Amino acid sequence: MLRSSLVLAASLFAAGAVHAQGAPSGQEPGGVMVAESVGQQFARDRLLEMARTLGAAERFSVSLNVAYDVVQDNGQKIEFGEIRELEVQRPDKVRIAESAGDGSQDLILFDGKSITVLDGATSVFAQAPQPGDIDASVRYFVRDLQMRMPLAPLLLTDFAGELQRRVRSIDYVGLTDILGKPAHHIAARTAQADFQVWIADGEQPTPLRIVMTYPASEGHPQFRADFSKWDLAPSFAADRFEFKPSADARQIIFAVQLVAPPDAGESAEGAVTEGVKP
Numbered sequence: 001m002l003r004s005s006l007v008l009a010a011s012l013f014a015a016g017a018v019h020a021q022g023a024p025s026g027q028e029p030g031g032v033m034v035a036e037s038v039g040q041q042f043a044r045d046r047l048l049e050m051a052r053t054l055g056a057a058e059r060f061s062v063s064l065n066v067a068y069d070v071v072q073d074n075g076q077k078i079e080f081g082e083i084r085e086l087e088v089q090r091p092d093k094v095r096i097a098e099s100a101g102d103g104s105q106d107l108i109l110f111d112g113k114s115i116t117v118l119d120g121a122t123s124v125f126a127q128a129p130q131p132g133d134i135d136a137s138v139r140y141f142v143r144d145l146q147m148r149m150p151l152a153p154l155l156l157t158d159f160a161g162e163l164q165r166r167v168r169s170i171d172y173v174g175l176t177d178i179l180g181k182p183a184h185h186i187a188a189r190t191a192q193a194d195f196q197v198w199i200a201d202g203e204q205p206t207p208l209r210i211v212m213t214y215p216a217s218e219g220h221p222q223f224r225a226d227f228s229k230w231d232l233a234p235s236f237a238a239d240r241f242e243f244k245p246s247a248d249a250r251q252i253i254f255a256v257q258l259v260a261p262p263d264a265g266e267s268a269e270g271a272v273t274e275g276v277k278p
Contacts, residue, residue, distance in 0.1 A: 036170075043172035043186045047197070050205045051160035053232075061087045061234045062206070064151075065226045071219035087234070088155060091133040093241040096149075108149065110137050111241045117147065123249045128257075146256045151225075166190045175201065179226060183208050192216055206230045 036044070054060065067081040080101065087095040094110040105120035110130055115137060118125040131140045135156050141147050149155075153162045173185035176198070183198040198209040212223040245251075 039172040040170055043170045043184070043188070044167075046172075046184045046199050046205065047163060047167070047170065047186055047188070048160045050197075050199045050207060051163050053205055054154060055157045055159040057088070057090075057232050059089045059232070059234055059236070061085070061229070061231045062227050063229045065228070066224070068223045069219070069221035071217070071221055075219060077219050077221060086151070086154075087236065087240065088134065089236055089241065090157075092130065092137065094134055094137075094155060095241055107243075109241060109243050110134065111243060114243070115141060115145070116243045117254075118243075118245070118249075123246055124252050125243075125245060125249055126252050126254045127243075128254060144256070145254050147254070179208050179228065181208060200230075204230065204232065206232075 062085075064084040064086065065081070066084055067079050069077040069079055071077050082098050082100045084099075085095075085097040092110060092112040094108070096108040098106045098108075100106070102121075107116070107118040107120070109116040109118075113130055115128045115130050116125055117127075128145060130137050135158070138149060138152050138155055141149055142152060153159055156162060167188050167190060170186065170188040173187055173196070176183060176185050178185075178198045182201040184201060185196065185198050187194070187196050189195075193212050193214055195210060195212045197207055200206050200208050207227050209226050210224070214221055
Protein backbone atom coordinates (compact mmCIF):
# COMPACT_ATOMS: atom_id res chain seq x y z
CA MET A 1 0.00 0.00 0.00
CA LEU A 2 3.03 2.24 0.32
CA ARG A 3 5.63 2.89 -2.34
CA SER A 4 8.27 0.26 -2.96
CA SER A 5 10.94 2.91 -2.44
CA LEU A 6 10.07 2.83 1.24
CA VAL A 7 10.61 -0.92 1.49
CA LEU A 8 13.55 -1.39 -0.89
CA ALA A 9 15.94 0.12 1.64
CA ALA A 10 19.10 -1.64 2.82
CA SER A 11 20.72 -1.70 6.23
CA LEU A 12 24.15 -0.36 6.96
CA PHE A 13 25.21 -3.77 8.19
CA ALA A 14 22.69 -6.51 7.42
CA ALA A 15 22.88 -9.69 9.45
CA GLY A 16 21.54 -13.24 9.49
CA ALA A 17 18.08 -14.74 9.43
CA VAL A 18 15.38 -13.64 11.84
CA HIS A 19 16.16 -16.24 14.51
CA ALA A 20 19.92 -16.51 13.93
CA GLN A 21 22.72 -14.44 15.40
CA GLY A 22 26.29 -14.13 14.22
CA ALA A 23 29.19 -15.30 16.34
CA PRO A 24 30.55 -12.78 18.89
CA SER A 25 33.58 -10.68 18.09
CA GLY A 26 36.64 -12.88 17.60
CA GLN A 27 34.64 -16.10 17.14
CA GLU A 28 33.77 -18.23 14.19
CA PRO A 29 30.34 -19.90 14.13
CA GLY A 30 30.47 -22.85 16.49
CA GLY A 31 32.35 -20.99 19.19
CA VAL A 32 35.93 -21.45 17.97
CA MET A 33 38.07 -18.47 18.92
CA VAL A 34 40.00 -16.94 16.05
CA ALA A 35 43.23 -15.01 16.54
CA GLU A 36 43.10 -11.66 14.77
CA SER A 37 46.04 -9.97 13.11
CA VAL A 38 47.07 -6.46 14.09
CA GLY A 39 45.34 -5.17 10.96
CA GLN A 40 42.12 -7.03 11.69
CA GLN A 41 42.03 -5.76 15.26
CA PHE A 42 42.69 -2.22 14.04
CA ALA A 43 39.80 -2.57 11.59
CA ARG A 44 37.47 -3.85 14.31
CA ASP A 45 38.48 -1.02 16.64
CA ARG A 46 37.77 1.60 13.95
CA LEU A 47 34.41 0.01 13.14
CA LEU A 48 33.30 -0.06 16.77
CA GLU A 49 34.63 3.45 17.37
CA MET A 50 32.41 4.67 14.55
CA ALA A 51 29.39 2.80 15.92
CA ARG A 52 29.91 4.05 19.49
CA THR A 53 30.27 7.62 18.24
CA LEU A 54 26.90 7.49 16.52
CA GLY A 55 25.23 5.53 19.31
CA ALA A 56 26.32 8.13 21.87
CA ALA A 57 25.34 11.18 19.81
CA GLU A 58 22.30 12.98 21.25
CA ARG A 59 21.61 14.50 17.84
CA PHE A 60 22.99 14.08 14.34
CA SER A 61 22.12 14.72 10.71
CA VAL A 62 23.57 13.47 7.43
CA SER A 63 22.80 13.37 3.71
CA LEU A 64 23.04 10.12 1.75
CA ASN A 65 23.37 9.59 -1.97
CA VAL A 66 22.03 6.05 -2.35
CA ALA A 67 22.10 3.55 -5.21
CA TYR A 68 20.90 -0.04 -5.18
CA ASP A 69 20.47 -2.87 -7.67
CA VAL A 70 17.17 -4.55 -8.48
CA VAL A 71 17.64 -7.85 -10.31
CA GLN A 72 15.11 -8.33 -13.12
CA ASP A 73 13.43 -11.59 -14.10
CA ASN A 74 15.87 -11.95 -16.99
CA GLY A 75 18.87 -11.59 -14.66
CA GLN A 76 19.75 -8.04 -15.62
CA LYS A 77 20.56 -5.67 -12.79
CA ILE A 78 18.97 -2.21 -12.91
CA GLU A 79 20.28 0.53 -10.65
CA PHE A 80 17.91 2.84 -8.80
CA GLY A 81 18.86 5.74 -6.60
CA GLU A 82 17.66 8.43 -4.26
CA ILE A 83 18.81 11.13 -1.89
CA ARG A 84 18.04 10.64 1.78
CA GLU A 85 18.20 13.23 4.53
CA LEU A 86 18.50 11.60 7.96
CA GLU A 87 17.95 13.58 11.17
CA VAL A 88 18.00 12.16 14.69
CA GLN A 89 17.20 13.77 18.04
CA ARG A 90 17.31 11.40 20.98
CA PRO A 91 15.56 10.04 22.82
CA ASP A 92 12.59 9.61 20.46
CA LYS A 93 12.68 11.67 17.26
CA VAL A 94 13.75 10.64 13.74
CA ARG A 95 13.12 12.19 10.34
CA ILE A 96 14.06 10.38 7.10
CA ALA A 97 13.17 12.32 3.96
CA GLU A 98 13.71 10.50 0.68
CA SER A 99 13.83 12.03 -2.80
CA ALA A 100 13.65 9.39 -5.52
CA GLY A 101 14.96 9.64 -9.04
CA ASP A 102 11.45 10.20 -10.43
CA GLY A 103 11.07 13.32 -8.30
CA SER A 104 8.73 11.85 -5.69
CA GLN A 105 9.39 12.56 -2.01
CA ASP A 106 8.63 10.16 0.82
CA LEU A 107 8.94 10.50 4.58
CA ILE A 108 9.40 8.35 7.68
CA LEU A 109 8.85 10.31 10.89
CA PHE A 110 9.04 9.54 14.60
CA ASP A 111 7.76 12.57 16.51
CA GLY A 112 7.83 11.10 20.02
CA LYS A 113 4.15 10.20 20.00
CA SER A 114 3.39 8.79 16.56
CA ILE A 115 5.14 6.94 13.73
CA THR A 116 4.22 8.29 10.30
CA VAL A 117 5.06 7.00 6.82
CA LEU A 118 4.16 9.26 3.89
CA ASP A 119 4.07 8.27 0.22
CA GLY A 120 4.69 11.56 -1.55
CA ALA A 121 3.68 10.30 -5.00
CA THR A 122 0.11 9.55 -3.92
CA SER A 123 -0.16 11.81 -0.85
CA VAL A 124 -1.23 8.91 1.34
CA PHE A 125 0.13 8.31 4.82
CA ALA A 126 -0.15 5.78 7.62
CA GLN A 127 0.28 6.37 11.34
CA ALA A 128 0.68 4.27 14.47
CA PRO A 129 1.39 5.10 18.12
CA GLN A 130 5.10 5.35 18.89
CA PRO A 131 6.01 2.88 21.67
CA GLY A 132 8.98 4.68 23.24
CA ASP A 133 12.49 5.83 22.42
CA ILE A 134 14.20 5.41 19.05
CA ASP A 135 15.51 1.90 19.78
CA ALA A 136 12.07 0.61 20.81
CA SER A 137 10.40 2.41 17.92
CA VAL A 138 12.78 1.03 15.29
CA ARG A 139 12.15 -2.50 16.51
CA TYR A 140 8.40 -1.92 16.60
CA PHE A 141 8.51 -0.41 13.12
CA VAL A 142 10.19 -3.41 11.49
CA ARG A 143 8.88 -6.22 13.73
CA ASP A 144 5.25 -5.27 14.42
CA LEU A 145 4.45 -2.92 11.54
CA GLN A 146 6.57 -5.12 9.24
CA MET A 147 8.05 -2.13 7.47
CA ARG A 148 11.62 -1.85 6.24
CA MET A 149 13.70 1.10 7.30
CA PRO A 150 16.79 2.54 5.59
CA LEU A 151 19.91 2.11 7.72
CA ALA A 152 18.02 1.00 10.82
CA PRO A 153 21.05 -0.16 12.90
CA LEU A 154 22.64 3.26 12.42
CA LEU A 155 19.88 4.72 14.62
CA LEU A 156 20.35 2.40 17.59
CA THR A 157 22.16 3.43 20.75
CA ASP A 158 23.58 -0.13 20.79
CA PHE A 159 24.88 0.09 17.24
CA ALA A 160 28.28 -1.20 18.41
CA GLY A 161 26.67 -4.19 20.10
CA GLU A 162 24.75 -5.02 16.92
CA LEU A 163 28.02 -5.07 14.98
CA GLN A 164 29.81 -7.21 17.56
CA ARG A 165 27.03 -9.78 17.36
CA ARG A 166 26.82 -9.81 13.58
CA VAL A 167 30.27 -9.36 12.07
CA ARG A 168 31.93 -12.72 11.44
CA SER A 169 35.13 -11.63 9.72
CA ILE A 170 36.88 -8.33 9.14
CA ASP A 171 39.99 -6.99 7.36
CA TYR A 172 41.73 -3.67 7.09
CA VAL A 173 42.21 -2.67 3.44
CA GLY A 174 44.12 0.54 4.12
CA LEU A 175 44.10 4.27 4.62
CA THR A 176 42.82 5.93 1.46
CA ASP A 177 41.12 9.07 0.21
CA ILE A 178 37.42 9.15 -0.57
CA LEU A 179 35.12 12.08 -1.20
CA GLY A 180 38.12 14.34 -0.60
CA LYS A 181 38.83 13.02 2.91
CA PRO A 182 41.26 10.48 4.37
CA ALA A 183 39.40 7.34 5.43
CA HIS A 184 39.98 3.86 6.80
CA HIS A 185 38.82 1.30 4.24
CA ILE A 186 37.43 -1.80 5.99
CA ALA A 187 35.98 -4.99 4.51
CA ALA A 188 33.84 -7.37 6.58
CA ARG A 189 31.25 -10.11 6.39
CA THR A 190 28.05 -10.98 8.21
CA ALA A 191 25.98 -14.14 7.78
CA GLN A 192 24.27 -12.88 4.63
CA ALA A 193 26.16 -9.83 3.39
CA ASP A 194 29.65 -8.70 2.51
CA PHE A 195 30.28 -5.03 3.15
CA GLN A 196 32.92 -2.39 2.75
CA VAL A 197 32.91 0.82 4.75
CA TRP A 198 35.12 3.89 4.57
CA ILE A 199 35.36 5.61 7.98
CA ALA A 200 36.67 9.15 8.27
CA ASP A 201 40.10 9.39 9.89
CA GLY A 202 40.31 11.82 12.78
CA GLU A 203 38.25 12.97 15.74
CA GLN A 204 34.89 12.42 14.01
CA PRO A 205 34.92 8.75 12.83
CA THR A 206 31.75 8.82 10.75
CA PRO A 207 31.08 6.59 7.73
CA LEU A 208 31.77 8.26 4.41
CA ARG A 209 30.81 5.42 2.10
CA ILE A 210 29.42 1.90 2.27
CA VAL A 211 29.09 -0.83 -0.34
CA MET A 212 27.14 -3.97 0.47
CA THR A 213 26.94 -7.15 -1.59
CA TYR A 214 24.44 -9.97 -1.08
CA PRO A 215 26.24 -13.09 -2.40
CA ALA A 216 23.38 -15.47 -1.60
CA SER A 217 20.88 -13.44 -3.63
CA GLU A 218 20.48 -14.02 -7.35
CA GLY A 219 22.71 -11.68 -9.32
CA HIS A 220 24.67 -10.61 -6.21
CA PRO A 221 22.91 -7.23 -5.94
CA GLN A 222 24.66 -4.33 -4.26
CA PHE A 223 23.66 -1.38 -2.12
CA ARG A 224 25.85 1.74 -2.17
CA ALA A 225 25.67 4.97 -0.19
CA ASP A 226 27.88 8.06 0.02
CA PHE A 227 27.51 10.13 3.21
CA SER A 228 27.98 13.90 3.29
CA LYS A 229 27.20 16.89 5.50
CA TRP A 230 27.70 15.01 8.75
CA ASP A 231 26.72 17.09 11.78
CA LEU A 232 26.93 15.54 15.25
CA ALA A 233 25.49 18.61 16.98
CA PRO A 234 22.83 20.10 14.68
CA SER A 235 20.21 22.61 15.75
CA PHE A 236 16.68 21.62 14.78
CA ALA A 237 13.70 23.94 14.56
CA ALA A 238 11.04 23.31 17.18
CA ASP A 239 8.64 21.93 14.55
CA ARG A 240 11.22 19.91 12.59
CA PHE A 241 9.75 16.58 13.64
CA GLU A 242 6.10 17.55 13.33
CA PHE A 243 4.01 15.93 10.60
CA LYS A 244 2.25 18.47 8.40
CA PRO A 245 0.16 16.69 5.76
CA SER A 246 -0.92 18.54 2.66
CA ALA A 247 -4.55 19.49 2.19
CA ASP A 248 -5.11 16.60 -0.24
CA ALA A 249 -3.34 13.95 1.88
CA ARG A 250 -5.32 10.80 2.68
CA GLN A 251 -4.72 8.57 5.68
CA ILE A 252 -4.61 4.79 5.32
CA ILE A 253 -3.58 2.03 7.71
CA PHE A 254 -0.43 -0.05 7.71
CA ALA A 255 -0.92 -3.28 5.75
CA VAL A 256 -0.07 -5.40 8.80
CA GLN A 257 -3.06 -3.95 10.62
CA LEU A 258 -5.26 -5.87 8.17
CA VAL A 259 -3.83 -9.25 9.16
CA ALA A 260 -2.92 -11.18 12.30
CA PRO A 261 0.10 -9.84 14.23
CA PRO A 262 3.48 -11.60 13.86
CA ASP A 263 4.69 -14.20 16.32
CA ALA A 264 5.34 -12.41 19.61
CA GLY A 265 8.28 -14.71 20.21
CA GLU A 266 10.33 -13.22 17.41
CA SER A 267 13.47 -11.59 18.75
CA ALA A 268 13.74 -7.82 18.57
CA GLU A 269 17.30 -7.98 17.24
CA GLY A 270 16.27 -10.41 14.54
CA ALA A 271 13.35 -8.20 13.64
CA VAL A 272 15.63 -5.25 13.09
CA THR A 273 17.81 -7.40 10.88
CA GLU A 274 14.91 -8.75 8.86
CA GLY A 275 13.34 -5.34 8.51
CA VAL A 276 16.26 -3.75 6.78
CA LYS A 277 17.29 -6.27 4.15
CA PRO A 278 16.81 -4.98 0.57
